[in-house]
Amino acid sequence: MEAPVDERITDEIEALQAILMNDVVVKKVGNVPNIIETVVHPSTGDDVDQQYVCVTLEVMLTPEYPDSSPQVTLRNPRGLSEELLTTIHSQIRNKLKDCLGQPVIFELIELIREYLTQKNLPSGQCVICLYGFTNGDVFIKTQCYHHFHNHCLASHLIADKKNYQEEFDKLPNWKQMEEPPYQQTCPVCRCKMSFDVETLKKAPPPVESTTAAPFILTTDLKALQIGFSKLLAYQASRGGVIGIGDNEPPPLTLTSSSDNDNASSNGLASTSQERRADPAAPAAAPATADGHAPPTNYRGLYRGFRRNTTGRRGRAAR
Ligand SMILES: [Zn+2]
Ligand SMILES: [Zn+2]
Incomplete structure (x- = not known):
């Protein structure tokens, strides 16, 4: 016999699924929702290309939820500094306290989204030039959520392809036939990418590189x-x-x-x-x-x- 699920939880999950649709994953143990997972992005209207940061929110429900707080984890942060993550974590703790006894997941998503929208600029450095990202920089986000100045990525891809070609030319004919064609890959995680180098090349060099000592x-x-x-x-x-x-x-x-x-x-x-x-x-x-x-x-x-x-x-x- 299946255990009855608290109506507050079923209502909350129905609402989440209605709003987020395929972007929310509900894992169950038997018929009881156990883990709710969604990737939170900054609000940029429909312009997905302008989303430079994201984080996966994982909410593990306790048997007493919502009368006890769920366990909240932030995974796979992209473009977010440790400092910002710490701030978000502490805000989440406050929110959980305030919302005890009522559904909280949508509130958590909104809270995180607000921070991401405020800080929708990648933290850290461009791994190619080692300069940061500042206002005025022209940079690009790959599908794997890594960020590079367009200018730097162009130089990297030109060098990468040149290197491939040099190696290719050294191979005997029969080996060249077997060789896979050149494929752009992310310099950080090696995911496949496909960028137009000529377009990237038009971007100016990183702002910090022009002002650095x-x-x-x-x-x-x-x-x-x-x-x-x-x-x-x-x-x-x-x-x-x-x-x-x-x-x-x-x-x-x-x-x-x-x-x-x-x-x-x-x-x-x-x-x-x-x-x-x-x-x-x-x-x-x-x-x-x-x-x-x-x-x-x-x-x-x-x-x-x-x-x-x-x-x-x-x-x-x-
Ligand atoms: Zn760079
Ligand atoms: Zn990558």
């Missing part, structure tokens, strides 16, 4: 470099940096010194030379037993990722 290599930065080179040595000694499986080229690869000497301008390291030993350099030192990087400066294959000339350094070099 010239780059200076400080002792702090040098220490950071040493720290990262140790980390890289550790990763290399464990078999590589980051790969995406056996059938596709690893998007982050190691370069040799000769590689760098030949470097023209753009592009990541050649995949065919990945992990090929530089005869002039000693092999990467093995990690110590406690799993930490060896306490020496890494002098192996890696000489730094190449970058294009439109980023921060590009400006400093001018």
Whole structure:
């Protein structure tokens, strides 16, 4: 026999489904609603392209709900700072207290939406140029909710395609036939994307890049470099940096010194030379037993990722 469900809950869920339709997921245990999940976006009318942030709201109902507060979780935040998430969390706690005894889910959605609408500008940096997003910047949101300045994404995609073509040209004919065609991917999560580079290219460079002070290599930065080179040595000694499986080229690869000497301008390291030993350099030192990087400066294959000339350094070099 099925347990009777509190009418307040069935009414609330009916209302949510009527308003949000396919955008709300109701998970049940038997016939009892247990988890209600929806992705909250900022209000931008019907203009989905202008939504730069989002978060998944998960509400787990307690058996006594709405006479006791549900358990609320925010998952997969996109473009939101830790600070804003903390604020939203504390506002949610207040709302739960105020609404004890009555349905609260729609109130929660509205509360979160209000914050997202206020802060509908991605936090953090463009991973290509490492500058932030400010008013006046022309930037783009991918389908995977990652953000880049149009200008930077154009440079990245041009370099990426050039790199693909260079690698492709090195392959013997029979291998070229098997090679999948070039596909744009997100530099953060590698989701497939499809942008018109010519349109992206028309955007101005990031606002902060035009106002930033010239780059200076400080002792702090040098220490950071040493720290990262140790980390890289550790990763290399464990078999590589980051790969995406056996059938596709690893998007982050190691370069040799000769590689760098030949470097023209753009592009990541050649995949065919990945992990090929530089005869002039000693092999990467093995990690110590406690799993930490060896306490020496890494002098192996890696000489730094190449970058294009439109980023921060590009400006400093001018
Ligand atoms: Zn950028
Ligand atoms: Zn992405």
